Amino acid sequence: MGIESFDLFNPPSDFIDNVYTYYNLLREKSPIHKNSDGSYILTSYKDLVGVYRNFKIWSSDKKTEFGAKFGASPLFEHHTTSVVFADPPDHTRIRKIFQQSFTPKSILGLEKDINKLVDSYLVMMHEKKKFDFVSDFSFRLPVDVVCSVLGIPSEDRHLIRDWAHKILGALEPKLTPKQLDEGSYAVVNFKQYLKDQIKFRKTHKDVNKANEILSLLIEAEGLELSETELLHQCIFMLNAGHETSTNMLSHGLNELINNRDQYSLLQKEHRRIDTAVDEILRFQPPIQINNRRCLEKTILGDIIVPEGTSVHMIIAAANRDPSQFFEPEIFNISRSPNRHLSFGLGIHICAGINLARLEAKVAFQGLLSSFKEINLLKKPNIANRIRFREIKEMQVEVSSF
Numbered sequence: 158m159g160i161e162s163f164d165l166f167n168p169p170s171d172f173i174d175n176v177y178t179y180y181n182l183l184r185e186k187s188p189i190h191k192n193s194d195g196s197y198i199l200t201s202y203k204d205l206v207g208v209y210r211n212f213k214i215w216s217s218d219k220k221t222e223f224g225a226k227f228g229a230s231p232l233f234e235h236h237t238t239s240v241v242f243a244d245p246p247d248h249t250r251i252r253k254i255f256q257q258s259f260t261p262k263s264i265l266g267l268e269k270d271i272n273k274l275v276d277s278y279l280v281m282m283h284e285k286k287k288f289d290f291v292s293d294f295s296f297r298l299p300v301d302v303v304c305s306v307l308g309i310p311s312e313d314r315h316l317i318r319d320w321a322h323k324i325l326g327a328l329e330p331k332l333t334p335k336q337l338d339e340g341s342y343a344v345v346n347f348k349q350y351l352k353d354q355i356k357f358r359k360t361h362k363d364v365n366k367a368n369e370i371l372s373l374l375i376e377a378e379g380l381e382l383s384e385t386e387l388l389h390q391c392i393f394m395l396n397a398g399h400e401t402s403t404n405m406l407s408h409g410l411n412e413l414i415n416n417r418d419q420y421s422l423l424q425k426e427h428r429r430i431d432t433a434v435d436e437i438l439r440f441q442p443p444i445q446i447n448n449r450r451c452l453e454k455t456i457l458g459d460i461i462v463p464e465g466t467s468v469h470m471i472i473a474a475a476n477r478d479p480s481q482f483f484e485p486e487i488f489n490i491s492r493s494p495n496r497h498l499s500f501g502l503g504i505h506i507c508a509g510i511n512l513a514r515l516e517a518k519v520a521f522q523g524l525l526s527s528f529k530e531i532n533l534l535k536k537p538n539i540a541n542r543i544r545f546r547e548i549k550e551m552q553v554e555v556s557s558f
């Protein structure tokens with residue numbers, strides 16, 4: 158297949174295994190690429206930055222696309238109510254409510270708890286020696302952390318994992334009727350679960366803590382937030398706060414194992430941890446695609462596109478654009494500057510940046526100082542998903558010092 162006929166809704170059969178090769182080719186040969194449905198695939202760093210910054214023209218509101226995709230379903234209600242898919246003034250109003258929980262100072266206060274969690278998993282890993290890194294580490298940490306940041310019992314992590322998978326899975330470019338049903342069912346169950354949690358908090362006021370997101374959102378209910386908005390922000394945060402970080406940790410370890418010199422360098426020189434975390438995020442962005450739709454006729458490169466045109470912004474391609482990154486195909490934990498787009502940019506830039514970076518920092522420092530070596534027992538299993546780059550399973554063996 159020539160890259161000219163590439164279609165994101167019907168990619169080649171080897172796409173998941175060679176995703177960066179295809180995206181590099183698109184960026185080189187067809188950086189503003191027309192997809193089969195008339196939308197455009199953007200792959201250059203400069204074009205993504207331009208769209209992210211111009212939120213007045215490039216809207217995040219998905220009511221048009223999701224109306225066609227989800228119909229009048231619970232999935233439609235969820236994905237059109239959460240902050241990430243809202244434009245100002247709704248976006249500004251909602252983001253302001255939980256912003257204070259994500260300041261660098263609030264997040265630093267979590268470092269001790271995150272260290273404790275990581276230590277407890279490391280003890281178990283020392284005992285087991287061979288295990289699935291995803292279920293025993295990279296999924297557990299983010300979900301335990303996001304449950305505690307929101308104020309949800311982490312014993313329910315498996316319910317949340319399953320619901321998140323189904324709700325976020327429905328954002329893939331192509332959707333089967335089964336995915337639609339499962340996603341909608343997950344939204345209904347997740348909402349009921351949260352209603353019970355909120356009812357408990359309202360009747361046990363002593364449980365509410367300052368700065369805990371659920372308490373802040375409950376406080377805002379009826380004032381700046383409706384009940385439906387409250388429920389969907391919680392669902393979004395619980396989902397967005399763990400799927401992404403889980404994949405950052407899984408891919409991070411995988412890249413360090415595949416690049417032994419970088420593993421040893423980080424093990425010897427812990428001061429490189431901050432640049433290492435950003436390189437992991439650049440090299441394997443957990444969210445590979447963001448979307449926007451233009452509210453008026455506008456210009457993309459040298460093309461004039463009509464109002465209502467949608468774009469797929471390929472973070473995975475922009476993060477390897479040689480006009481922005483020196484030797485982009487090389488995984489270099491010392492890379493600086495590293496202005497990757499894995500957290501997006503502009504008004505919707507990820508609210509959880511500081512939290513995600515802290516999780517990664519504590520996790521990799523703990524792993525590399527606890528184990529002399531970590532080896533793969535077999536090739537990690539990459540999920541057949543385009544929007545989220547997910548490692549489903551990663552069997553590893555650890556050896557102590």
Ligand code: HEM
Nearest residue numbers: 240241398401402405443447499500501505507508509513
């Ligand atoms: C490695 C981990 C993470 C990655 C790669 C990531 C990535 C992203 C990206 C790309 C966006 C922008 C979407 C857009 O512009 O359309 C975003 C938004 C968001 N993320 Fe994250 N995220 C991560 C972790 C987290 C965590 C831990 C939380 C919270 C617990 C979180 C909460 C949010 C929220 C609330 C938004 C919406 C912000 C807005 O619309 O104003 N994220 N994230």
